[in-house]
Every structure is written in structure tokens, then in C-alpha cells.
Amino acid sequence: MNQQPIFLKPVFQERIWGGSKLAELFGYDIPYAKTGECWAVSAHPNGQSVVKAGPYQGLTLGELWSSHPELFQSESPVFPLLTKILDASDDLSVQVHPDDEYAGEHENGELGKTECWYIIDAEPGAEIIYGHEAKSKEQLVQWIEEGNWEGLLTKVPVHPGDFFYVPSGTIHALGKGIVVLETQQSSDTTYRVYDYDRKDKDGNTRELHLDKAIDVTTIPQSYKKETYDTFTQEGLTVTSFVSNDFFTVQKWDLDGQAHLEAGKKYMLCSVIEGQGQLTTGDNQYPLNKGDHFILPVSFGPYELNGSMNLIVSSE
Missing domain, CATH: 2.60.120.10 (Jelly Rolls)
Structure with a gap:
């Protein structure tokens, strides 16, 4: 289920x-x-x-x-x-x-x-x-x-x-x-x-x-600009910002439709721009700018539709 x-x-x-x-x-x-x-x-x-x-x-x-x-x-x-x-x-x-x-x-x-x-x-x-x-x-x-x-x-x-x-x-x-x-x-x-x-x-x-x-305070401590890896899957482009002992943080840019599987960890999701829809089984959930939700570990296959940007994090 x-x-x-x-x-x-x-x-x-x-x-x-x-x-x-x-x-x-x-x-x-x-x-x-x-x-x-x-x-x-x-x-x-x-x-x-x-x-x-x-x-x-x-x-x-x-x-x-x-x-x-x-x-x-x-x-x-x-x-x-x-x-x-x-x-x-x-x-x-x-x-x-x-x-x-x-x-x-x-x-x-x-x-x-x-x-x-x-x-x-x-x-x-x-x-x-x-x-x-x-x-x-x-x-x-x-x-x-x-x-x-x-x-x-x-x-x-x-x-x-x-x-x-x-x-x-x-x-x-x-x-x-x-x-x-x-x-x-x-x-x-x-x-x-x-x-x-x-x-x-x-x-x-x-x-x-x-x-x-x-x-x-860490000494010395200078700023260094980073570069980030990006990959595209169907209508979803994923940018991986950081992954360490504290958290993993990505940006998801959706333009169209993407079919996804639940990860091995629960995920915290924040819609920071646009709108769309999450579908799992027979259930559909509208997603709007400013929404925040958690996908639990047991979350099954799901589909994202729309045009939106999300920040997604996990342990």
C-alpha cells in the first residue's frame, strides 16, 4: 500500500x-x-x-x-x-x-x-x-x-x-x-x-x-566557489548540491512529467517556484509554490507533473 x-x-x-x-x-x-x-x-x-x-x-x-x-x-x-x-x-x-x-x-x-x-x-x-x-x-x-x-x-x-x-x-x-x-x-x-x-x-x-x-570558529576560513553535478531524467533535472554526514540537498527542476521511485530514505520537499501535481496510485496531490511535504520511506512509485522547482533533502 x-x-x-x-x-x-x-x-x-x-x-x-x-x-x-x-x-x-x-x-x-x-x-x-x-x-x-x-x-x-x-x-x-x-x-x-x-x-x-x-x-x-x-x-x-x-x-x-x-x-x-x-x-x-x-x-x-x-x-x-x-x-x-x-x-x-x-x-x-x-x-x-x-x-x-x-x-x-x-x-x-x-x-x-x-x-x-x-x-x-x-x-x-x-x-x-x-x-x-x-x-x-x-x-x-x-x-x-x-x-x-x-x-x-x-x-x-x-x-x-x-x-x-x-x-x-x-x-x-x-x-x-x-x-x-x-x-x-x-x-x-x-x-x-x-x-x-x-x-x-x-x-x-x-x-x-x-x-x-x-x-x-574555524581558522583559517576562506570562501571558495563550488560547482555542482546535474543530471536529467525525463522532464526532471536534478542538481546535487551537497551530500555529507548531516544531509543531502538537491534541486529538482521539473518541466513536464517524471516517473520516480521512492528512495531508501525519507525526503523533505519544498516547492519554491511554479506548480504541479504528484500522483501515486489512484491518488493525486496538487503542489503549489510554498508547499512543504515529506515523502516517507515506504512511499511507492510516483509521478510528478507540471512546471516547478523543488528543494529536496534527506538525512
């Missing part, structure tokens, strides 16, 4: 740097004037997606993970991934994330945070911070203490369609005018290095975490 795709209702997070593009680009009913994050596929305690329909309707993803392990067949004790869409209407803080070992020791057993970005939208001239120019820990500390951000931080221009892999230990920040789909470990641990001396809604400057940030 074919399983159904599991469609999820996202959770939205207010952020000082957020805006309204999640509503403008995806038609989401956002709850805040500064909505910065759509947690689209999430079982993290700070914001859980909820199953929209079908036999598991109303369950959080965390509850589904615990009560129906047969859908996932994973060895991870917690749902290990988190898919977000971020609206950086203003600059994000310059930050760095720990790896699993450091987070486990210093953040109450939280996972580390390795992540990656697919650039959905970027205003002309938009750029990110990726990496730094310090050649030693001493130089890193000196430049941070001096506030020599121009000397320290590496800026990279971005365009729609770009992809960036951001392993733990990477100093990074999205710049204003960028919308990304982010695939990451299921973690909410961030160490702020610099926040432009901004004040929150209560007039306070936001906390920095310099000691921990210096502890976990």
Missing part, C-alpha cells in the same frame, strides 16, 4: 531583521510585520510543524517522528533536520554555530548546526558574509576586540540560484534583500559575533557570545 505524502503547516518566527516577503513571494498568512523565518519542516521544540491532513492530521512533526518511526526508519533519536525559508529584509547578525560535540557539552545536549542556503531571491547588489580573513586565533581575537569588521569579514555577492554550504565553525551572515531556503541540522544555537550595535524593541543591544564564538 502506498503511503501518502505528509503535508506540513509551517511555523513563523518574528525577527528584528524580518519583513513581509514571505507573504509577498509565497502567499503565507504571516503573523508579524517583521516575519523573518518560516520553519517549514521542523520538529524542534522552539517551533514545530503540524501535519495538515490525512491519517496523521494535527500531529506535530515531533509526535509523528516518535509515534510512527516506520515512516522514517532513522537511527537518529530526534528528527535531525530543519527546513526554513528566511526573509532577510535587513542584515542578520554576524554569527557562527558550534559542531555537535561542542553544542552537546555547552548547550544542554543540543545538536550542532551545519546548514546550507539556496538563494531564492536577492535584490541587486545583495551580499552575504561568508568566512573571515584572520590567519590565526590571535589575529581573530585582535580584530574582534578592535571592531575591525571591514578587515575581518569576507563579503560575497549573491544572485538567485546560488547555493552556499555553511558548515559549523563558519562565520556568516545574510545581508539585507535576500530570501533563502535553508536546510540545517535541527538546532537553534547561534553565537553572535557582531550585530551592528542594533537595539531590540525594548531599546537594548542584543547579546553577543564572543567567547563561545571564538572557541568554535
